[in-house]
Amino acid sequence: MEDDRILVKDILEGRRGAMERFVRAHQETCWRVLYRLTGDREDARDLCQEAFLRAHRALPSFRFDASLKTWTTRIAWSVGLRHLEKRRIPLDAFTDVDDAADQADDAEDIASALVREERRAQVRAALSTLAPVQRTLLGMYHFEDMTLPDISRVTGMPVGTIKSHLFRGRLALRQQLIRHPECTP
Amino acid sequence: MTPDTRPADLSADAWERQEAAMSCGDGTYRLIADVLAEPPASYLGADFAREIERRAYGLRARDVSERAEATLACLAVAILCVVAVGLLMSPGALAGLRPMTDGGWMFAVVGGLGISAFGWRLQRPMPHA
Structure with a gap:
């Protein structure tokens, strides 16, 4: 300081x-x-x-x-x-995850079935389909290592809302990977 | 985005389970965590910071010059007003028969400074964030 x-x-x-x-x-x-x-x-x-x-x-x-x-x-x-x-770009589009939290936990672990680089490319592609706000919050949390209160100070959103965005964003990425098994060798 | 964005509707348990999966559980989540930790390739040139400094200090100088300009303009208006008021207060001065009183001069100086300060204040850059 x-x-x-x-x-x-x-x-x-x-x-x-x-x-x-x-x-x-x-x-x-x-x-x-x-x-x-x-x-x-x-x-x-x-x-x-x-x-x-x-x-x-x-x-x-x-x-x-x-x-x-x-x-x-x-x-x-x-x-x-x-x-x-x-530019009238929607800031936020929540993915409909319903009770997907449980589904996610039970889902087959597909990571081992995918070629490493293809999987990473697929995650990057999936990331680009997320709403801008979700994508940015994920970057702040995972790459910038910002804490939830710090992100809250930056964005003005309550911590609960940020958690909700992060949760849904990560879940949406996971679901996209599970839905597109074409990368499986 | 405002703080009233869709409220949190997430159970603490679901959040904790996903957090754990991101770090050590589910392979797909771990992969996602790995990719999220990749930095996007930077697109800012080596001279980006220098260019911003040049522009920022340039803007700063312009702010000062704009302020000075407004101050001078207000001072000119102030002088005209004060002279007019001073003349009204000392009718004899109009005909050059007697000088303005001390009170009149004091009024003229203080009024001129006040209006000039208003001009300076008027041009003060407003915070944007």
């Missing part, structure tokens, strides 16, 4: 290299969030720029009640959502 304070002070004083350090520290996280939301590299890059410029303008109002990473990711998240809303 002390490092954050020093960095913010340097940026507000317009010190050369300070803003660059800030961007370097958080650009990958922001890009991944935006890429998972939009599914488009070019859009994610443009939105990433917008998010950082917006963060720079809002920096005087940063109160250090969260880490700079959480705060910056929150800005990227809101920039991404606004972009999807503008």
